[in-house]
Amino acid sequence: xxxxxxxxxxxxGVPVYRPRVAFFELSSCEGCQLQxxxxxxxxxxxxxxxxxxNFREGMSGGTDDYEIAFxxxxxxxxxxxxxxxxxxxxxxxxxxxxxxxxxxxxxxxxNRFSPDWVKKEVYGDHPVETSPARPLEDFVTIDLRIFxxxxxxxxxxxxxxxxxxxxxxxxxxxxxxxxxxANGNICLFDVGEPCLGPVTxxxxxxxxxxxxxxxxxxxxxxxxxxxxxxxxxxxKHGFTKDTIMDRLECFGGFAAYAxxxxxxxxxxxxx
Numbered sequence: 267x268x269x270x271x272x273x274x275x276x277x278x279g280v281p282v283y284r285p286r287v288a289f290f291e292l293s294s295c296e297g298c299q300l301q302x303x304x305x306x307x308x309x310x311x312x313x314x315x316x317x318x319x320n321f322r323e324g325m326s327g328g329t330d331d332y333e334i335a336f337x338x339x340x341x342x343x344x345x346x347x348x349x350x351x352x353x354x355x356x357x358x359x360x361x362x363x364x365x366x367x368x369x370x371x372x373x374x375x376x377n378r379f380s381p382d383w384v385k386k387e388v389y390g391d392h393p394v395e396t397s398p399a400r401p402l403e404d405f406v407t408i409d410l411r412i413f414x415x416x417x418x419x420x421x422x423x424x425x426x427x428x429x430x431x432x433x434x435x436x437x438x439x440x441x442x443x444x445x446x447x448a449n450g451n452i453c454l455f456d457v458g459e460p461c462l463g464p465v466t467x468x469x470x471x472x473x474x475x476x477x478x479x480x481x482x483x484x485x486x487x488x489x490x491x492x493x494x495x496x497x498x499x500x501x502k503h504g505f506t507k508d509t510i511m512d513r514l515e516c517f518g519g520f521a522a523y524a525x526x527x528x529x530x531x532x533x534x535x536x537x
Contacts, residue, residue, distance in 0.1 A: 285430055288320035288332035289363070290353055292346045293373055293399065294339030297416040298364035299323045305419050312423050315430045330356050334429060336363040336412075340373045340399040347405055354406040359429065362402045365415040365484045369518030372415070373399035378515070401518070410435060415484035415517060418470050438468035441488040442481050446472035454480045455503045462513050464499065465491040465520075486519025493523045 289299050303309065303324055320328035335357035341347055354360055365371040376384045377398045385393045402408055410429075412422055428435050438444075442463040446453075449472050454461045461480035463472065467488040474481050500510050507527065514524035 283430065284315060284317045285334050286319045286332045287316045287334040287336065287426075288328070288330075288353075288357075289318070289323070289336045290320070290338070290349075291322070292337065292339030292350065292367075292402075293342040294364070294366050294371070296323060296338060298338045298366075298412075298414070299336075301416045301419045302422065308419070308423060312426065315423075315426055332357060334359045334361065336361045337367055337402060338363040340366040340370045340401060341405060342373065342397055342399050343395050344397070345395075350402060350405055359409045360402075360406065361410045361412060361425075362408045363412050364417050365413060365486075365517045365519065366399075367402050368411045368413055369486060369521070370399045370401050371484075371517055374518040374521075375515065399518075411437075413437075413467060413485035413519075414470055418473060420471075421469055439489040440468050441491065442466045442468050442470065442472050442475070442485075444468055445470070446475045448472075449476055451475050454478070455499065458503075460500060460503075460505045460509055460513060462496070462520075465493060465496045480513075482513050482516050483520055484517045486517070487523070493527075497527070 289302075291299060299321070300323060302312065316334075318325065319332050320330070322328070335353050337350065337353060337360065339346075341350060362368045366373055370377070381396070381398070385396060388396075410425065412425055414421070425435055427433075445468050446463055451472065454463075454475055457478075459478070459480040461475065462483040463475060463481040465487055466481050466483045467485040470485060472481075497507070497510060500507075511524060511527060514520040514527065
């Protein structure tokens with residue numbers, strides 16, 4: 267039955283291969299997985315590309331006989347490390363699914379504080395095991411990344427189609443600003459909204475700026491970015507370095523740049 271399902275539909279008389287895929291979650295809100303179920307208009311087309319064999323949000327049961335594993339969430343516990351390694355061993359292709367899996371995501375904000383303080387503040391007198399939030403690649407080899415918080419369903423479908431038919435997966439090298447301008451949006455800096463669009467990797471079709479919300483950098487840095495120029499733009503429009511830090515640190519993709527900026531701020535305070 268599984269083999270027949272994987273063979274899929276015929277195209278011009280030739281069986282179309284449908285890879286067996288599975289979806290898993292670690293420490294996350296599971297919003298990236300939910301994105302796949304949100305747009306019913308294209309759901310059947312998506313399902314025609316793959317054979318879903320494990321997806322807790324979308325089906326009962328499941329099997330570990332899969333070829334491609336999409337893993338959402340960051341790693342925050344020892345049992346998640348073991349589970350992730352098992353998934354890696356079973357999968358031919360492991361996809362880091364969303365910002366938490368790629369960078370640590372919003373979860374990694376807790377890493378700025380003492381672990382004992384975090385446990386006390388969040389769990390009170392009922393502590394649980396929790397470690398600094400880390401991306402999947404800190405523990406296993408990642409084959410592909412799908413960025414975003416949440417992921418953009420259209421991009422997921424494009425990447426999955428590429429995997430299914432064996433074409434190369436190309437990520438945009440330009441920043442969100444390029445998409446924003448192409449969509450005819452008013453620059454949010456001109457209306458008093460901070461935005462990381464000039465330095466954030468495109469591919470979301472400027473999702474947040476289209477809705478008049480400044481980019482928070484959930485997709486991580488674009489190629490060859492100029493953080494110094496970004497800071498200069500923010501400063502020109504009256505935004506403080508603390509505002510810049512809030513954005514750069516939010517999802518973890520700009521960790522290296524945020525770390526450098528924080529060091530310079532601390533040096534200024536000491537001076």
